[in-house]
Amino acid sequence: MKIKLELLTFSVIVLFIAGFAYVSSSQDHEWSGADSKAEGVISNLTGGTYIPWFQSIYQPPSSEIESLLFALQAAMGSLIIGYFLGYYRALAKVKAENAAQKREGKSDA
Amino acid sequence: MHIMEGFLPHPWWEIWFLLSLPVVAFGVYRMNRMIKENRETLPLLAVAGAFVFVLSSLKLPSITGSCSHPTGTGMGSIIFGPWITSVLAVIVLVYQAVFLAHGGLTTLGANTFSMGIAGPTIAYLVYKAATRVGLHLYLAVFLAATLADWTTYLVTSFQLALAFPSTSGVLVSFEAFAAVFAITQIPLAIVEGMVTALMFKYIVQLRSDVLVRMKVVSQSTIKGLKEAMA
Numbered sequence: 298m299k300i301k302l303e304l305l306t307f308s309v310i311v312l313f314i315a316g317f318a319y320v321s322s323s324q325d326h327e328w329s330g331a332d333s334k335a336e337g338v339i340s341n342l343t344g345g346t347y348i349p350w351f352q353s354i355y356q357p358p359s360s361e362i363e364s365l366l367f368a369l370q371a372a373m374g375s376l377i378i379g380y381f382l383g384y385y386r387a388l389a390k391v392k393a394e395n396a397a398q399k400r401e402g403k404s405d406a
Numbered sequence: 407m408h409i410m411e412g413f414l415p416h417p418w419w420e421i422w423f424l425l426s427l428p429v430v431a432f433g434v435y436r437m438n439r440m441i442k443e444n445r446e447t448l449p450l451l452a453v454a455g456a457f458v459f460v461l462s463s464l465k466l467p468s469i470t471g472s473c474s475h476p477t478g479t480g481m482g483s484i485i486f487g488p489w490i491t492s493v494l495a496v497i498v499l500v501y502q503a504v505f506l507a508h509g510g511l512t513t514l515g516a517n518t519f520s521m522g523i524a525g526p527t528i529a530y531l532v533y534k535a536a537t538r539v540g541l542h543l544y545l546a547v548f549l550a551a552t553l554a555d556w557t558t559y560l561v562t563s564f565q566l567a568l569a570f571p572s573t574s575g576v577l578v579s580f581e582a583f584a585a586v587f588a589i590t591q592i593p594l595a596i597v598e599g600m601v602t603a604l605m606f607k608y609i610v611q612l613r614s615d616v617l618v619r620m621k622v623v624s625q626s627t628i629k630g631l632k633e634a635m636a
Contacts, residue, residue, distance in 0.1 A: 302544055302607055306600040313597050316469045326471030332408045332508070334472055334586045335566060339413065342570045342579055349412030353507035366505050367463050370498075374459030378605075381449045385612035 407477070407520050407562040407587070408502065411510025418569040423515030429523050430496055433489040440490070446616055447486075450609070454482035455494045457605060461598060462498050462521075468590040476598035477558050480551025481605060483526035484533045485622050491529075495522025520561040529554035543610070543627055544603045552599030559587040 320326065339347055357363035414422070441448055461478030468474060482491040499517050502508040509517050529550040536546035567580035610617060610631065617623045 302604055306604045309597055309600045313466075313593055316593060317467045320469050320471060321467070324471060328467050328471060328473055330465060331472050331474040331586055331590050332410060335562075335583060336410060336413070338579075338582050338586055339566070339570050342572050342582065347413075347415075347570070349410065350415065351412035351510065351512045353411045353503075353510060355504060356507045357505070363506060367465075370463040370501065371460050374456040374463070377452050377456035378460070381453050382608060382612065384449070389612060 407474075407517065407558050408499075408509030409513040409516050409562065409566065411503070411507065412512055413510070414513050414516055414565070414569050418565070419512050419515060421515075422513075422519050422565065426492070426515045426518040426523060429489065430492050430518065433491070433493040436487075436489045437493055440486070444619075447620065450485060450613065450616060451490070453609070454485055454491070455497065457481050457602075458494050458498050461601070462502070466594055466597070468593050470590045472586075472590055474559075474587070474590050474594055476594050476601075477521050477525055477555050478598070478602075479521060479526045479558075480529040480547070480554040480598070480602050483529040483554065484547060484550055484606070485609075485617070485620065488523060488526035488530050491526040492518065492522035495526070516565050517562075520558045520565065524561040525554040525558035528557040537623075537627075543623065543631065544607055547606045548599040548603040550599075551602035552595045555595035555598045556588070556591055559591040560584065563587050 321328075357366060437451070441451070458478040461476040463475070465473045465475045477495075479491050479495055482494050496514075496518050499509055499514055499521065500511075503510050503514060503517075532553050533546050533550035536549055537543065541549070563580055563583035563586075566583045567576050570579055572579040572582070610623065610628065614623065614628045618625050618628060
């Protein structure tokens with residue numbers, strides 16, 4: 298591939314951030330979650346009569362604790378991805394070295 | 407795409423449970439069989455699951471002025487298919503429902519259906535179709551992951567519309583929910599597609615042998631990619 302995928306991905310992310318920066322500086326938004334905005338639509342459609350019939354069994358007591366749990370989720374995931382990609386990388390290297398050694402050993406004999 | 411706890415009235419929450427449960431059950435069966443028959447898939451399965459964990463924890467600000475998150479299910483579905491991916495999605499959704507008050511246990515069936523079944527099915531079909539017509543491998547992955555993400559949110563809008571039809575019908579209320587979810591999600595879906603394609607590239611570089619044995623990628627495609635690299 299002529300264009301590197303890394304560069305392309307990086308550019309898309311930069312564009313995404315630029316989009317956020319532009320909207321955030323030029324308009325006034327709450328940046329709330331789309332999930333909770335859907336709640337607003339529900340109350341519009343039902344005229345505010347809908348009452349959720351079940352409450353979450355646990356609410357993070359503060360937004361700090363909520364972000365801690367979200368960070369934990371991301372950290373666990375990244376840890377696993379990094380571990381296995383690193384493991385695979387080393388495995389490929391060892392295999393290549395062993396193969397090279399074998400070839401050398403044969404040419405000596 | 408999380409429908410909040412308690413926000414799906416009877417009979418909808420039961421219906422989505424009934425639809426999702428058999429898929430997840432079959433997914434668990436398939437997953438067990440795959441791991442038993444082929445141990446070398448286990449690390450890749452862990453990576454695919456972890457990928458869903460990371461991406462679905464990132465709440466990103468979109469150009470519409472609200473935040474939403476990617477799903478990360480595209481990659482799992484391309485490698486393992488939608489059945490097994492539905493199990494990965496359930497694990498994340500339960501974590502978020504129990505510890506984060508994000509989504510819910512009563513809406514777990516509906517959320518599993520949108521994120522764990524509908525999105526991954528689209529990813530799988532798009533990937534198969536795109537590779538069959540000969541698109542570049544990473545472009546196929548990009549399209550599959552992007553459309554899976556977007557489909558997930560469209561399905562959520564549809565689920566909410568069915569449960570809360572407006573006086574002039576389900577379609578009008580679908581438009582109202584899609585206005586919240588669909589546009590917000592477009593930039594996020596594109597970012598998710600790119601990141602998934604990149605991640606897939608690394609997996610191809612490191613373990614193309616496993617992907618070939620699982621018939622995810624053909625030997626000739628791998629050969630073509632390696633030649634292009636050299």
